[in-house]
Amino acid sequence: AQSVTQLGSHVSVSEGALVLLRCNYSSSVPPYLFWYVQYPNQGLQLLLKYTTGATLVKGINGFEAEFKKSETSFHLTKPSAHMSDAAEYFCAVSAYSSASKIIFGSGTRLSIRP
């Protein structure tokens, strides 16, 4: 069985500040891990994903995440927040491959203060 826990349903940071969105996962098999972003009334856009290999994954829009097996974590970071980063972010996990069903976390709403 797999599950994802996102810590903090709402995170607010100042423009230019570090963004840190926390995600912990549980998986009985080697996981595929994802971060998606969703803007209001839109679908999902893949920010980045981890499958195997390098544990630091770089994604679009300056985001990156690090897979830490010992901590079962996959936190999302961005060094400097931009107003356009305000959105809902979902951490997700699947098993074995991208063809498997994806289990989503509850989501974290990121707000950016001017």
Added chain:
Amino acid sequence: GAVVSQHPSWVICKSGTSVKIECRSLDFQATTMFWYRQFPKQSLMLMATSNEGSKATYEQGVEKDKFLINHASLTLSTLTVTSAHPEDSSFYICSAYSPQASTDTQYFGPGTRLTVL
């Protein structure tokens, strides 16, 4: 990159009617498609998985007779909400997967907002 479309993007219907939502992979053949629903300010919940040419696999708690899924071709899957009621109002999102697509990942459609009056 791979593109998935959904039609319609927004639909309003009366209680008791049926609504069909289409999910199309525009530039790749999707061996597997997934249907999710998302209630306001909540996460996505997987409803069912469909493979082309076979019956869909529904998640626990999802009524297969109410949410009819057809995956008749490698580029099209449909979700029909039968006898819709206000509690079925939600945002429905599909995703499509093909190992031959540009990257080994699922591609999500833009979603369909269903409002049942």
